[in-house]
Amino acid sequence: MQCDYFDAGLCRSCTLMGQPYAQQLAAKEARVRSLLEPFAVGASWLPPVASSESGFRAKAKMVVGGTVEHPTLGILDGQGRGVDLRHCGIIDPRILAAFPALIAAITRMGLEPYDVPARQGELKHLIVTVAASGDLMMRFVVRSEASVASIRSHLTWLTDAVPQLVVVTANIHPEHKAVLEGEVEHVLTTESMLRMRVGNVDLLVRPQSFVQTNTAIAGALYRQAAQWLDELGAQSVWDLYCGVGGFALHTARSGRSVVGVELSADAVASAELARDALFAEPSERQSIRFIAADATAFALGSTADAVPDVVIVNPPRRGLGTPLAEWLQTSGPRHVIYSSCNPESLARDLAAMPGYTVTRARVLDMFPQSTHLEAITLLERV
Structure with a gap:
């Protein structure tokens, strides 16, 4: 590859x-x-x-960098700046296809990407999981409860832009530490679990549940x-x-x-x-x-x-x-x-x-x- x-x-x-x-x-x-x-x-x-x-990762854990107007999805470089990897070849193409709308949503919602060196900003990660059916679970990892209302107010626009979205949540991760997510999770959609066909059975995956990628x-x-x-x-x-x-x-x-x-x-x-x-x-x-x-x-x-x-x-x-x-x-x-x-x-x-x-x-x-x-x-x- x-x-x-x-x-x-x-x-x-x-x-x-x-x-x-x-x-x-x-x-x-x-x-x-x-x-x-x-x-x-x-x-x-x-x-x-x-x-x-390629395209085998059913779960993408993307660090959000850049600015509200021009966010990046990917990783951080050695100086803590965002490196955009929105076309990463090991991620399932159905997740990649949703990235443009998710990036636009960040701007619409006014979610300032978290600046690690400065320890300021709001949005830390986007975590997206895809089922074999094509259904998606989208998680916004933010620092405070204040962001939840903004995400919720744009939810209809987001689900219209990405019809495959079944579960959308806001995870609250206020601390400055190298962990992916916090303990508090707000489910913003009617559905709270992603149904994933794995092998011979349907597994029901909640936002913080572990599932093989x-x-x-x-x-x-x-x-x-x-x-x-x-x-x-x-x-x-x-x-x-x-x-x-x-x-x-x-x-x-x-x-x-x-x-x-x-x-x-x-x-x-x-x-x-x-x-x-x-x-x-x-x-x-x-x-x-x-x-x-x-x-x-x-x-x-x-x-x-x-x-x-x-x-x-x-x-x-x-x-x-x-x-x-x-x-x-x-x-x-x-x-x-x-x-x-x-x-x-x-x-x-x-x-x-x-x-x-x-x-x-x-x-x-x-x-x-x-x-x-x-x-x-x-x-x-x-």
């Missing part, structure tokens, strides 16, 4: 830009194989799952886990760090008990709604439960007879951590499916779980043009 921004030195976020894609994918798989070699003796490695090289690869990831569970004949499953229910809903089958555990009550509420929409029969719904709790505390607080046939774990980049890895080592089930966005922390967790060996593994290229990836492994107790 060729990128004018990268060639001009304006953006280096995609560190592998310009490298042949086949070379990128091979290097990612080699890296994961090398890290997992001590724990995967005799493992079956499935072919890596390739992504589209590469929808096609996320679907492949969830299908892989479901296939392994079917082959194992698992009748009971825990999905720890379940988010909005991607793994749990894909693994739900007649007669199978599934429990999803996620710290975010907001994500759990979304997962429950998606479950209810997916299964018409009350008996089917009852076999799939979602619990708002810390994954480690949930596992450590369980009784021996409650341990399921398989535990799915999909932790953040830092990995499972010592307490959960030790619980799996001493009390976990015969099989674990571990999905990881960080092969280094995956290897560290496997070292703390010598009672398991990797029997199957696969690399999925969630983030082309960068070194980031997703790896899914099937672990079996030795």
Whole structure:
């Protein structure tokens, strides 16, 4: 893939830009194989799952710079000035198509872009997510409640200009700190969730819910886990760090008990709604439960007879951590499916779980043009 921004030195976020894609994918798989070699003796490695090289990002997190009259969407340079990336080639084209109207909306609303060095201004970020259907969720990240009225007053104009907009919100982020968003979210549209078809199910995504940015690869990831569970004949499953229910809903089958555990009550509420929409029969719904709790505390607080046939774990980049890895080592089930966005922390967790060996593994290229990836492994107790 060729990128004018990268060639001009304006953006280096995609560190592998310009490298042949086949070379990128091979290097990612080699890296994961090398890290997992001590724990995967005799493992079956499935072919890596390739992504589209461009237009794969279903979520764009754009820093707003420039001025009210001439705003930029992109990143900040070393001096904290806006670098415009409104034609970024890795973003879904349906998001790019909405950018001209969103830029015009900033001017109409009088939202002054936040000046990081001067610590003044109002609008920090625009966060746009697209569903497979083409529906969009648009979030304005602003510093104060004062901006909400202006956004609301121009909402009809905005939705007329971008008919695909289903959800529009204002997120309040008053602090001067390097985080994307604040805690307070005002939903300004009738709809508060974006329905996203991922793999075989519709996920319901609220503004602050985590969702994988590469929808096609996320679907492949969830299908892989479901296939392994079917082959194992698992009748009971825990999905720890379940988010909005991607793994749990894909693994739900007649007669199978599934429990999803996620710290975010907001994500759990979304997962429950998606479950209810997916299964018409009350008996089917009852076999799939979602619990708002810390994954480690949930596992450590369980009784021996409650341990399921398989535990799915999909932790953040830092990995499972010592307490959960030790619980799996001493009390976990015969099989674990571990999905990881960080092969280094995956290897560290496997070292703390010598009672398991990797029997199957696969690399999925969630983030082309960068070194980031997703790896899914099937672990079996030795």
